[in-house]
Amino acid sequence: MSESFVLEDARESASPARDEDRRVFIKSFGCQMNVYDAERMADIAAEEGYREAHAVEDADLIVLNTCHIRERASEKIYSELGKLRELKDERRRRGRGTTLVVAGCVAQAEGAEILRREPAVDVVVGPQSYHRLPELVREARLRPGVVAADFPAEDKFAHLPISTRGAIRRRGVAAFVTVQEGCDKFCSFCVVPYTRGAEASRPVRAVIDEIDRLASAGVREVTLLGQNVNAYHGLSEDGRAVGLAGLIRAAAAVPGIVRVRYATSHPGDMSEDLIAAHRDVAALAPFLHLPVQSGSDRLLKAMNRRHRVADYLDIVARVRAARPDIALSSDFIVGYPGETDAEFEATLALVRAVAFASAYAFKYSARPGTPAAEALGQIDAATKAQRLARLQVLIESQLQAFNRATVGRRFEVLFEKPGRREGQVIGRSPYMQAVFADGPRSLIGVMAEVEIIGLEPHSLRGRVVSPAS
Numbered sequence: 079m080s081e082s083f084v085l086e087d088a089r090e091s092a093s094p095a096r097d098e099d100r101r102v103f104i105k106s107f108g109c110q111m112n113v114y115d116a117e118r119m120a121d122i123a124a125e126e127g128y129r130e131a132h133a134v135e136d137a138d139l140i141v142l143n144t145c146h147i148r149e150r151a152s153e154k155i156y157s158e159l160g161k162l163r164e165l166k167d168e169r170r171r172r173g174r175g176t177t178l179v180v181a182g183c184v185a186q187a188e189g190a191e192i193l194r195r196e197p198a199v200d201v202v203v204g205p206q207s208y209h210r211l212p213e214l215v216r217e218a219r220l221r222p223g224v225v226a227a228d229f230p231a232e233d234k235f236a237h238l239p240i241s242t243r244g245a246i247r248r249r250g251v252a253a254f255v256t257v258q259e260g261c262d263k264f265c266s267f268c269v270v271p272y273t274r275g276a277e278a279s280r281p282v283r284a285v286i287d288e289i290d291r292l293a294s295a296g297v298r299e300v301t302l303l304g305q306n307v308n309a310y311h312g313l314s315e316d317g318r319a320v321g322l323a324g325l326i327r328a329a330a331a332v333p334g335i336v337r338v339r340y341a342t343s344h345p346g347d348m349s350e351d352l353i354a355a356h357r358d359v360a361a362l363a364p365f366l367h368l369p370v371q372s373g374s375d376r377l378l379k380a381m382n383r384r385h386r387v388a389d390y391l392d393i394v395a396r397v398r399a400a401r402p403d404i405a406l407s408s409d410f411i412v413g414y415p416g417e418t419d420a421e422f423e424a425t426l427a428l429v430r431a432v433a434f435a436s437a438y439a440f441k442y443s444a445r446p447g448t449p450a451a452e453a454l455g456q457i458d459a460a461t462k463a464q465r466l467a468r469l470q471v472l473i474e475s476q477l478q479a480f481n482r483a484t485v486g487r488r489f490e491v492l493f494e495k496p497g498r499r500e501g502q503v504i505g506r507s508p509y510m511q512a513v514f515a516d517g518p519r520s521l522i523g524v525m526a527e528v529e530i531i532g533l534e535p536h537s538l539r540g541r542v543v544s545p546a547s
């Protein structure tokens with residue numbers, strides 16, 4: 079029996095669940111890094127004897143892993159917490175205690191403010207401290223309302239278990255691995271340098287050991303994650319600094335790993351070596367998510383992006399020369415303070431010039447504490463909405479054109495799960511598209527050559543030509 083996790087809330091004398099019944103429910107918002115963190119928190123809970131709750135109503139421990147990148151993201155959390163307070167009350171009436179944890183970047187940014195706004199919360203834990211979850215939950219039992227939102231000196235990763243207890247959240251075929259956290263770029267609109275802290279890279283050995291363990295558990299594809307992943311500079315065992323390209327090569331060499339991806343990159347860190355890896359490493363997917371944010375040099379400067387439009391186009395040209403079949407994706411912000419109609423048109427022109435396979439567009443949202451939040455010339459909501467809609471129409475048309483162009487092509491699909499219909503399997507193309515095909519379940523975990531034979535609204539139809547590995 080493990081004594082680390084507490085199930086009952088100290089303020090409520092509801093009885094705890096029996097050990098074997100303990101359930102955890104983790105809901106994650108926001109980026110892929112949060113998905114990874116949620117998996118690691120699930121590992122911690124598994125080590126403490128928790129099983130996964132399929133519905134939040136059944137959970138003795140509820141974790142909301144939050145995102146602070148845009149306004150709506152954090153507002154959503156408070157409305158979610160209101161519902162969870164009611165759920166907690168309802169469970170208490172049935173004699174069950176519930177521990178409510180707020181993790182992630184809202185926890186980091188707002189700390190104790192969360193407890194003031196929602197007293198039903200038991201623990202607030204930032205992204206650098208969640209390895210302490212068992213101890214924090216224990217503390218909350220004695221003194222509810224525990225906050226851990228500092229940047230501890232110890233390495234979180236050194237304290238994280240990879241669950242051996244039948245993986246309560248099975249990683250499946252494709253998994254994330256955080257290799258780098260934090261950011262030193264300080265783009266003027268962005269909270270990440272404040273919520274995730276200074277840029278730090280995990281040592282090569284630690285990353286490769288984790289990938290090794292994932293591969294032994296059946297994982298075939300890894301996405302190396304970092305807020306600014308191509309700034310990666312982890313130490314090798316002999317004390318050398320290794321860049322992302324070196325790490326990709328090492329990850330691709332792990333037995334069982336057939337595909338490697340990485341996200342998210344900054345144009346300023348797109349090194350020659352990394353571009354060469356796109357040419358040389360067969361397992362590296364020909365897909366690059368490279369946020370540019372704007373097509374206006376004046377705005378890029380105001381955003382403190384440290385690159386111009388021409389630099390971006392130059393990188394795109396070099397990456398395409400290294401790997402002609404590469405597909406590109408990006409992030410855009412519309413309505414940044416002071417953005418004129420002409421500057422917005424410049425963003426549309428950049429999108430037309432590059433032709434993306436996919437892209438994400440966001441309305442600028444003022445984040446407290448960031449320089450842009452104080453800038454003059456905040457754009458009104460209607461203009462932002464209009465610009466967003468125009469940009470999204472363009473992005474959608476490029477996405478559809480990209481998908482149409484894949485019909486008749488053959489490429490490698492890594493099958494991940496059974497399809498909705500019997501005798502069908504679903505996987506992903508190198509370009510992240512969902513592809514379904516007729517085939518046996520034994521194809522799951524296999525990278526197969528597939529010919530694309532049709533288009534559905536959100537996926538591609540394929541025909542398996544031959545299993546490639």
Ligand code: 5AD
Nearest residue numbers: 267268369409410440441442443445
């Ligand atoms: N407002 C709108 N979008 C933002 N992003 C980051 N901060 C903001 C903000 N304050 C977007 C950027 C980034 C993506 C993850 O979120 O485009 O690349």
Ligand code: SF4
Nearest residue numbers: 261263264265268270
């Ligand atoms: Fe935020 Fe990315 Fe800029 Fe870092 S590089 S400050 S994470 S937008």
